[in-house]
Amino acid sequence: MSVRxxxxxxxxxxxxxxxxxxxxxxxxxxxxxxxxxxxxxxxWRKDADAADHAxxxxxxxxxxxxxxxxxxxxxxxxxxxxxALGIDVVHEAVGQTRERGASALCxxxxxxxxxxxxxxTALLADGNVGIGGDPEALLARARELLDLGGRVVVEIEAPxxxxxxxxxxxxxxxxxxxxxxxxxxxxxxxxxVAFNAGFARVGVHQxxxxxCAVLRP
Numbered sequence: 001m002s003v004r005x006x007x008x009x010x011x012x013x014x015x016x017x018x019x020x021x022x023x024x025x026x027x028x029x030x031x032x033x034x035x036x037x038x039x040x041x042x043x044w045r046k047d048a049d050a051a052d053h054a055x056x057x058x059x060x061x062x063x064x065x066x067x068x069x070x071x072x073x074x075x076x077x078x079x080x081x082x083x084a085l086g087i088d089v090v091h092e093a094v095g096q097t098r099e100r101g102a103s104a105l106c107x108x109x110x111x112x113x114x115x116x117x118x119x120x121t122a123l124l125a126d127g128n129v130g131i132g133g134d135p136e137a138l139l140a141r142a143r144e145l146l147d148l149g150g151r152v153v154v155e156i157e158a159p160x161x162x163x164x165x166x167x168x169x170x171x172x173x174x175x176x177x178x179x180x181x182x183x184x185x186x187x188x189x190x191x192x193v194a195f196n197a198g199f200a201r202v203g204v205h206q207x208x209x210x211x212c213a214v215l216r217p
Contacts, residue, residue: 014178018093022041026172029168031168047076051207054208056076059077063077064084064085069088074097075097084103086104109138124153133181135193153215154185154212156186159188161186161187168182199215
């Protein structure tokens with residue numbers, strides 16, 4: 001039996017289940033790690049805190065927040081004076097971001113996006129380097145969105161945490177999503193992943209208890 005076949009099988013989409021989580025229903029992710037883990041949506045729905053602002057200090061200029069969720073970082077960037085746009089595939093996330101007064105668009109990062117080739121920063125926070133289960137492809141796409149002096153700011157796992165790509169499902173309000181691929185990238189591996197995605201310079205930084213990398217073409 002494959003790992004995917006061993007997961008509980010739902011028939012709803014990721015976006016449907018994540019929308020419920022954003023509306024306040026408790027949500028677990030199954031398949032990443034040894035057992036079900038709470039999805040920290042309650043944290044993402046709060047305003048940006050000091051640790052978030054320390055991460056956002058690496059963002060320069062016009063910033064695209066990829067996988068913006070309910071928009072705490074997009075709104076914080078706008079409050080700091082950045083021209084910021086959040087994108088997310090979940091309509092509920094985009095709506096909540098706009099309710100904060102920030103700009104957001106319902107779109108996939110691999111769609112044609114506004115300002116292609118002109119963003120000064122692309123932000124991948126809150127584990128969003130895992131989107132699609134192919135970090136090299138995701139980072140290569142983010143590179144395409146940047147201007148010549150641009151950067152990707154990507155939150156990563158701490159040193160010693162192995163990178164992985166796993167099948168997972170979301171469980172929320174007695175409903176299950178269909179399986180989807182998700183990746184994690186650790187600090188020990190981000191340079192190789194970034195170089196394969198076309199970046200020439202990689203800086204790894206500890207931000208409080210969090211870690212991030214700043215990637216430049």
